[in-house]
Amino acid sequence: MCDQCGCGQMGEGAPQDRQRLTLAADLRAAQADTARHNREHLAALDAVAVNLVSSPGAGKTTLLESILSSLSTSRPVVVIEGDQQTDNDARRIAATGTPVFQINTGAGCHLDALQVHHALHELEVPQGALVIIENVGNLICPAGFALGQAADVVLLSVTEGEDKPAKYPQAFSDAAAMVLTKTDLLPYLDYQKDRCLGYARALNPHLPIFEVSARTGQGLEPWIRWLLALAP
Amino acid sequence: MCDQCGCGQMGEGAPQDRQRLTLAADLRAAQADTARHNREHLAALDAVAVNLVSSPGAGKTTLLESILSSLSTSRPVVVIEGDQQTDNDARRIAATGTPVFQINTGAGCHLDALQVHHALHELEVPQGALVIIENVGNLICPAGFALGQAADVVLLSVTEGEDKPAKYPQAFSDAAAMVLTKTDLLPYLDYQKDRCLGYARALNPHLPIFEVSARTGQGLEPWIRWLLALAP
Numbered sequence: 001m002c003d004q005c006g007c008g009q010m011g012e013g014a015p016q017d018r019q020r021l022t023l024a025a026d027l028r029a030a031q032a033d034t035a036r037h038n039r040e041h042l043a044a045l046d047a048v049a050v051n052l053v054s055s056p057g058a059g060k061t062t063l064l065e066s067i068l069s070s071l072s073t074s075r076p077v078v079v080i081e082g083d084q085q086t087d088n089d090a091r092r093i094a095a096t097g098t099p100v101f102q103i104n105t106g107a108g109c110h111l112d113a114l115q116v117h118h119a120l121h122e123l124e125v126p127q128g129a130l131v132i133i134e135n136v137g138n139l140i141c142p143a144g145f146a147l148g149q150a151a152d153v154v155l156l157s158v159t160e161g162e163d164k165p166a167k168y169p170q171a172f173s174d175a176a177a178m179v180l181t182k183t184d185l186l187p188y189l190d191y192q193k194d195r196c197l198g199y200a201r202a203l204n205p206h207l208p209i210f211e212v213s214a215r216t217g218q219g220l221e222p223w224i225r226w227l228l229a230l231a232p
Numbered sequence: 233m234c235d236q237c238g239c240g241q242m243g244e245g246a247p248q249d250r251q252r253l254t255l256a257a258d259l260r261a262a263q264a265d266t267a268r269h270n271r272e273h274l275a276a277l278d279a280v281a282v283n284l285v286s287s288p289g290a291g292k293t294t295l296l297e298s299i300l301s302s303l304s305t306s307r308p309v310v311v312i313e314g315d316q317q318t319d320n321d322a323r324r325i326a327a328t329g330t331p332v333f334q335i336n337t338g339a340g341c342h343l344d345a346l347q348v349h350h351a352l353h354e355l356e357v358p359q360g361a362l363v364i365i366e367n368v369g370n371l372i373c374p375a376g377f378a379l380g381q382a383a384d385v386v387l388l389s390v391t392e393g394e395d396k397p398a399k400y401p402q403a404f405s406d407a408a409a410m411v412l413t414k415t416d417l418l419p420y421l422d423y424q425k426d427r428c429l430g431y432a433r434a435l436n437p438h439l440p441i442f443e444v445s446a447r448t449g450q451g452l453e454p455w456i457r458w459l460l461a462l463a464p
Contacts, residue, residue, distance in 0.1 A: 057392025109372040140341040159391035160289025
């Protein structure tokens with residue numbers, strides 16, 4: 001209720017809010033069912049999926065371009081790309097020779113389990129594959145939706161500032177690993193790396209953190225080993 | 233329907249989807265009512281609001297820190313900060329001497345008009361003020377929600393890559409101006425600036441674009457003049 005304006009239209013707890021909460025719970029349950037199905041689908045193939053989450057422009061696609069050839073010498077790799085529009089990222093991944101399927105979410109702000117299910121069938125996932133899901137560029141919404149992945153990885157670029165884990169905690173709390181990208185730019189920034197890592201570890205104390213530069217190749221090997229060790 | 237798995241649980245157009253669309257339309261209408269109320273509230277004070285939208289870490293707060301003292305010599309300025317967690321940004325703005333109100337959205341991925349309405353009352357907006365709303369760091373969701381602003385400004389940092397306008401178009405289509413930030417880093421990047429600006433102008437042909445560096449001060453003056461000229 002707006003006392004100052006006397007407009008009488010600003011009450012809290014409107015019927016829509018309650019209805020929204022109920023519907024959100026229903027949708028979440030349906031998502032969880034489909035995600036469970038995706039996991040079973042992958043497990044039957046001895047395959048495993050990893051979900052990459054970050055802000056737009058943190059460098060997910062560039063990082064994949066730089067590691068896909070190394071990964072695919074050890075196990076089959078396929079990629080699912082999520083963006084609102086364009087197949088730019090799928091074309092970049094396809095140029096590395098890796099099978100890829102692009103999902104365009106339109107107005108959607110994250111991938112959902114049904115879209116990933118469709119992509120798994122389109123890709124004809126090989127036995128023993130690593131399925132890399134590059135989610136829509138959004139540090140917030142993708143963190144709340146299970147897709148059938150064995151692990152979430154949150155990427156953060158050094159140009160995004162130190163306090164993002166504290167401000168947008170869910171992606172960091174849920175992550176099985178964090179990748180700090182674009183470390184080649186550190187000499188040109190006023191960036192307190194330990195402050196950033198401290199915020200992340202305050203939420204997730206044993207979080208493995210890989211510091212990488214796709215441009216120089218620095219730090220990529222430990223991150224590749226971690227991905228290859230992922231098991232269903 | 234999943235033919236390969238034969239699970240029979242993957243039909244499209246589930247009842248939840250239809251229910252969700254109806255509810256989303258109801259919520260959007262309620263938001264629009266509150267946004268209209270906020271605009272009237274501001275117009276009665278001869279004040280105007282601008283809504284800043286970007287990815288996390290594009291430099292919204294740093295840019296505000298660098299222009300608030302200039303702005304406030306010409307007209308009263310107040311700031312509304314949106315983040316999921318922390319009052320880090322409000323403390324930074326308060327240190328400049330500018331009145332500020334922090335909204336924490338919790339799990340929410342964007343500000344809504346009711347939150348802004350509350351903030352307008354808490355701030356006791358002065359006559360003739362410029363109200364700067366720094367939305368939650370998210371290039372997608374904030375673009376879809378009216379708050380009562382006279383103008384949206386989308387910020388994009390040069391470290392985010394060239395194709396973000398094409399991939400996440402709504403914020404760029406809706407914007408009254410675009411600010412390209414962190415231009416001091418251009419010498420250290422492989423960045424095709426004209427490609428990025430071309431994507432933005434393909435969506436919004438007459439979009440004013442300000443290229444700025446908060447660190448060096450380059451390009452700030454035209455952006456300040458544009459903000460000061462905003463009218464209800």
